[in-house]
Amino acid sequence: MSKILGFGETVAGYDVPVLNEREVRAAAGIMFLFAFMTFASAWFVGNFRPTKIFVIAFLIDFTIRLFLNPKYAPSMIAARFAVRGQAPEWVGAPQKRFAWAIGWLLALAMLWLIVIQNVIGPINMLVCATCLTLMFFESAFGICVGCKIYNALPGRQARHCAGGACEVFAPHPSQKVGAGGTAIMTAYLGVMVLVGSQAFPAAESLATRPAMAAPATTAADRCTPPAFAVAIGHAEKWKLHNNCK
Numbered sequence: 380m381s382k383i384l385g386f387g388e389t390v391a392g393y394d395v396p397v398l399n400e401r402e403v404r405a406a407a408g409i410m411f412l413f414a415f416m417t418f419a420s421a422w423f424v425g426n427f428r429p430t431k432i433f434v435i436a437f438l439i440d441f442t443i444r445l446f447l448n449p450k451y452a453p454s455m456i457a458a459r460f461a462v463r464g465q466a467p468e469w470v471g472a473p474q475k476r477f478a479w480a481i482g483w484l485l486a487l488a489m490l491w492l493i494v495i496q497n498v499i500g501p502i503n504m505l506v507c508a509t510c511l512t513l514m515f516f517e518s519a520f521g522i523c524v525g526c527k528i529y530n531a532l533p534g535r536q537a538r539h540c541a542g543g544a545c546e547v548f549a550p551h552p553s554q555k556v557g558a559g560g561t562a563i564m565t566a567y568l569g570v571m572v573l574v575g576s577q578a579f580p581a582a583e584s585l586a587t588r589p590a591m592a593a594p595a596t597t598a599a600d601r602c603t604p605p606a607f608a609v610a611i612g613h614a615e616k617w618k619l620h621n622n623c624k
Contacts, residue, residue, distance in 0.1 A: 382448075383448060383451075386445075386448065387472030387475075390469055393469060393539060395472065395538050396471075397472055398472045398475055399462075399468065400468040400521070400541045401467060403455075403458070403470070404458075404517060404518050404521060405457075405458035405459075405462050407514045407518040408519075409458060410440070410454055411511065414433060414511055417433040418511065421503075421507075421611065424607060425606070425608065426607075434486060436453075437489075438483070438487065439453075441479055441482055441483040445476065445479055470540055471537055471539040471545075474525070474526040474529040475523070477525055478513075478528075480525075481528075485509060486510075488506055489507070489510075499611055504611075521542060522544075526540060601621075601623070602623035604617045
């Protein structure tokens with residue numbers, strides 16, 4: 380039976396404590412979803428209340444993971460329920476603890492900046508974007524960036540990484556992208572850029588859209604950024620999005 384205080388499970392055949400990678404990725408996906416929604420609320424609407432709530436929830440969750448036991452963290456419980464019908468994939472716990480410590484420090488920084496100091500600026504966006512990137516790579520690709528940093532530190536050697544990433548192996552031919560795959564991706568992106576520039580020109584004016592009943596406003600009034608856009612440093616982009624530049 381696992382102890383209440385601890386980090387990782389003891390599983391026969393593994394010489395270090397391990398965690399279920401399927402649960403870890405599912406938990407990262409859950410946290411990414413809520414992080415993205417609160418980030419979008421702050422960026423597009425200027426409402427920072429959901430972000431403050433999420434920062435506190437994120438910090439509590441990661442504090443339980445690091446200092447109590449990952450199995451009792453709310454996101455891990457929800458993830459365990461979501462993947463309960465899947466066979467576990469055991470990965471080394473030490474590198475995950477290091478990676479989660481990075482997330483915990485980022486959460487502390489966000490708590491100080493957003494919740495306590497109520498700071499609004501690019502530094503918040505940078506920290507949020509970092510968290511989103513780390514969680515997205517973990518959930519979507521199974522790539523633990525923090526684990527790679529851990530493995531690169533002197534005297535550290537990650538064990539039992541997801542997909543055998545810690546061990547040297549020869550990729551199967553089907554795993555190689557090759558020149559053909561690169562050409563397809565390049566052509567695909569080129570076509571999408573062409574479609575975007577030709578079918579949906581950015582220079583479309585509001586004047587060409589169907590008229591709608593609305594209070595009469597002057598051009599200067601229409602192009603005055605709202606308070607939330609100014610507060611988050613989004614004024615110039617707001618003007619661009621509303622055809623005011």
